[in-house]
Amino acid sequence: MNLLRLHLHRYQYHYSHPKLVQLPNPFVSGHHYHTRINRFNTQARNTKKNHSFSTVTTIKAAARAISVSAPDPAATMVKAIRVHELGGPEVLKWEDVEIGEPKEGEIRVKNKAIGLNFIDIYFRKGVYKAPTMPYTPGMEAVGVVTAVGPGLTGRQVGDVVGYGGNPMGSYTEEQILPAEKVVTVPSSIDPIVAASVLLKGMTAQLLVCRCFKVEPGHTVLVHAAAGGVGSLLCQWANALGATVIGTVSTKEKAAQAKEDGCHHVIIYKEEDFVTRVNEITSCKGVEVVYDSVGKDTFQGSLECLKPRGLMVSFGQSSGTIDPVPLPALGVKSLFLTRPSLMQYNATRDELLEAAGEVFANVASGVLRVRVNHTYPLSQAAQAHADLESRKTYGSVVLIPDGN
């Protein structure tokens, strides 16, 4: 099986088998793809002649050796998604952009996989304001370092790195990043899996370990339990010993949420989730609600809390939340917080600790990453349309075309 066939097999597998996957490392990335395939095939033929080329492991080792070679430094024109005006998915345009060379403190990274996050939709629609216009969307990617800025130590060409958070601009074949914003991706974790879990997993980490410390005996309510963050959040809260109640919109999503550690699943399009939480908890309520849905669930979420419970409002996929009158919290002496990953990973130490815990939990099996949907990067508009219309489960990943 040659490299291309292996690659296509992997790709088709993604499209047709949405389930828990731990994929082999992708081999080759970027705009030297075809020349690299030729070089790879030559190398593979030679390897076969000399060393009875028989295993996928051998192919992977040879391909990895090729993929870390530095590209032509002059080739800094890349394909990227650009947004020139706010609007629907159709404003995501596939264009050529010049990325330049890394300066002091920066690296250039050729992306292997780009995580799609709901925040990308907020920026596209203008719910949050993008720092520039036009702009390249995206807050998460994993790739290979192709150049390091002058004087930078601790990073070298060929390192596999990931980032989740600022700066915006990951919907591109290659990008310049501040070295302090990236973390090393362990070689045991496939770059596609890493791009599916880094930002969403660090969000789950802040929610269950820092914003509120989930412990055995707690009962937690997680809305959108089959979503990208929701899937990881339920698994993590379950592993910490909590009783997990999840809400989802469909029976199919309910089945996934069950697999991900929800002890009780409520289909909130069909059932009143406040009534169901009261039944499940014998009217005691839950210690904490993790609410990323916002407008449609916020009020009901407050009603599900125990006295002195914590309302964690960390997103608004259904729309912006109406202003909250303070007396609404006074009825049960509730706490309300609106955390953001950027503030919880404000320092390098916080970033390293959060990413380290996420990768450790992936390696140990506490987190089983659902890479349910992959799209070519050029098809980002379709990916946005599917995420926005609630068609997706688990993580959504964009793969640079030709990878």
Ligand SMILES: NC(=O)c1ccc[n+]([C@@H]2O[C@H](COP(=O)([O-])OP(=O)(O)OC[C@H]3O[C@@H](n4cnc5c(N)ncnc54)[C@H](OP(=O)(O)O)[C@@H]3O)[C@@H](O)[C@H]2O)c1
């Ligand atoms: N604060 C932070 O730092 C932070 C960081 C990361 C993510 N987030 C937030 O976490 C949430 C999840 O992000 P994600 O990327 O993992 O997305 P996601 O959960 O995979 O997708 C959003 C889900 O929200 C649910 N939903 C309910 N009403 C919706 C509506 N009217 N339109 C669209 N979706 C609706 C859907 O699940 P059902 O079909 O089951 O209802 C949908 O699948 C987002 O709100 C995001 O902003 C916050």
